[in-house]
Amino acid sequence: MSRPCPQHQHPHRLIQQPLSDLTDKLRQGELKITAPRQAILDVLRKHSSPLTIKEIHTSLGKLDCDLATIYRNMHTLERMGLVRRYDFGDGAARFELSPEEGDAHHHHLVCTRCARIVELDDCFLNEFQDQLARRHGFTQISHRMEFFGICPNCQAP
């Protein structure tokens, strides 16, 4: 569903080797392995919570690539299913590495004071979405859901 062009299989991809590394997945998606690309994935690997483009950019440090490059890459990686996009409603998209194949997606609990992010368990909305589909005749139902609050550290003493 998020894998592009399955009909244009290149020879080396017919060998179904285990794809343990993100680099392999890049190759599998016909993407060139470039320095910015690898660096971005490294940054995401090092962080557990979703990062904004700006945060990714500063985390890149010495490999100071253009913001446009990061924006373009996030689109590409998202289209490939390697990263997941979140929207916490503050106007800046956030990205994190997709959960391992087969894992359900999850949601977040965000502290509105310090921006600390708690990753919640698997999503429980599948059944509800099925209900919605039946009741309203919609197909391909998806959702966005995030929780906000004030974390223990930020509550007045």
Place this chain on the structure above:
Amino acid sequence: MSRPCPQHQHPHRLIQQPLSDLTDKLRQGELKITAPRQAILDVLRKHSSPLTIKEIHTSLGKLDCDLATIYRNMHTLERMGLVRRYDFGDGAARFELSPEEGDAHHHHLVCTRCARIVELDDCFLNEFQDQLARRHGFTQISHRMEFFGICPNCQAP
């Protein structure tokens, strides 16, 4: 919680008359009753689904006030609790009149093709939020949740 300056009660507000009209609520919030303000509320009253700033602006028709005025007013009205802000992820905030006092808030099911919006029933997340609060020590938990899909009319025949 969203009512500002309760200590500066003006005489006429001490008479607890029923506030049937939004105009009264404006007055109660120490807001001046201006033409743009009334017109914006009229527009929202006439529409059942959330409107973007642009939609509000064109709906205003002959009372063609500045976009900045609408933006500023939406902030003010939101802060007063008179309107509610929604974010469907397309980069434009949407607003609708707050549900009547005591009514639970609701969520939306948005068609990603024609933008048709189905208003869903009362929200069922209160209990889950309480769990979150207990488990993670957060307070004042709120959430955003919207559903997306393809409505019956937009599905290929």
Place this chain on the structure above:
DNA sequence: CTTGTGGATGCAAGCGATTTGCAATCTTCA
């Protein structure tokens, strides 16, 4: 190892939504 080709990048300009500074205007209460 050299090379051709298309994808990828950097740079700068552009875009849409939203915000803000400021002077002029209007609502409201005394």
Place this chain on the structure above:
DNA sequence: TGAAGATTGCAAATCGCTTGCATCCACAAG
């Protein structure tokens, strides 16, 4: 009616993000 402060209009600025274009680089074919 008049003063004080809120509100508006206008224009410029911001912010996140996108795009056009020339250059560059990864990579596989020779």
